[in-house]
Amino acid sequence: MSTKIALVTGAASGLGLASATKLAQSGHHLCLVDIDAAGLEKAAQHIRNLGSEAVTFCADLGQAENCQEAINSAIEAFGQIDTLCNIAAVMLPARTTDMAQSAFETTLAVNLAAPFYLMQAALPHLIDAHGSIVNVASAVGISAQAYNAAYCATKAGLIQMTKSLAMEYIHEPIRINAVAPGGMMTPLARNMMNVENPDPGLLARTTPLRGLVEMDDVADMVAFLASEKARGHHGSCIVIDKGMCAG
Template identity: 40%
Template sequence: MNRMTGKIVLVTGAASGIGRASAVRLASEGAIVVCADRNLAGAEETAAQLPGASAVEFDAASAEACRKVVDHVIAKHGKLDVLCNIAGIGGFGHAAQIADEEWDRLVAINLSSIFHLSKAALPHLEKTQGNIVNMSSASGLVGAAYASAYSATKAGVVGYTRTVAIEYASRQVRVNAICPGGVDTPLIAGGAVMGQIEGIDFALVARMSPKMAPLARPEDVAAAVAFLASDDARFITGIMLPVDGGQTAG
């Protein structure tokens, strides 16, 4: 498929995981991808695989960095067609034991970065009638034990996505979000996250298990990113697309 031919796409979190898989998928469909990540070496490794791609160092926790990375894309390519807000971090633990600094960092990276990047990108996306694909989570749609701070940020992405989609629909800018469930990354596969929580009730954790097995691959989520970013989704805006193997189905 060549659905993205001629499109300039900014992908944050492109050094690894879903971000890297999305950059690879979009480039395979013809996009010129700017790979942004705090891990510049990882972003460069991703970009090196892709025709016409480039890498830029980017700290999602910094409002200034969010503005500058959009300016970088415009200076380099003269336009922006798609913004993929994929950079994010996890954070898990008992609700009463989450440190203030951890809360602030989760909000800055998972939620505020989407605000700052979108704010900078929207005037340019109006010119190209482009779109935004945000990364929320199944934990942003339903409650997830031991993920109160993380879930709050991802629920915030849901509300922000829906509201901006409404505001910009008449301006021909689409805004959607994807809500992955469990994705097979080394961290998840190794059980490292939940295994570190003292006194965990695994019955509560099991409530958020996917109905399908095994876990999703980053490429499964990247396929959804590519669909929403493409003109195949030209009449779709304001949706939260679960890629969760039935995790939120009930």
């Protein structure tokens, strides 16, 4: 098995860490990117314990220039990138009239602008490597959730951005796909509890009737889409939500 290089954002926690783990287990070396320095170092040690090489790049991806630097750091360390996994995100739910401008702008910068700038910087390397991009969107980018307008908009935007790039690069040797998970128990998901006096009827509309999605199942899909086994997938958005978006 030839060693491949994956750059994973949001790798210090939750789905990013779980996906980096799956990628290491399938023979990748990792460039781990996150704003959380301590979490990133723990994640790197975990990946090294699995027998893969890991380098870290600690930065706020909400600053556009850091996205180019993140890609540069992977190229400097490994000389190539085979897979870019855009997993870092923030969710800052609020009633629309209460939402601070800074929270709205951060949500757009981290969840939508950063994946764009990372893809822009990585595309030449990924095409050279006949590689792949996996963008993590959300089921609420398809079936919207109250009190979460900015987050839902970024996730819907990321799905269309994935498809637009898939069309633009349809003649190039690269695959570009998205995953749209339903609710998973992570620090990000717990933020939903910060909304004051929400209407329970509205929250029930996106309550997962079959329970939360297992993070491991989503990480398996990220690793699958990154792999050559997913050669039939380009411009796909795979929903893993235990039926949440079905009706």
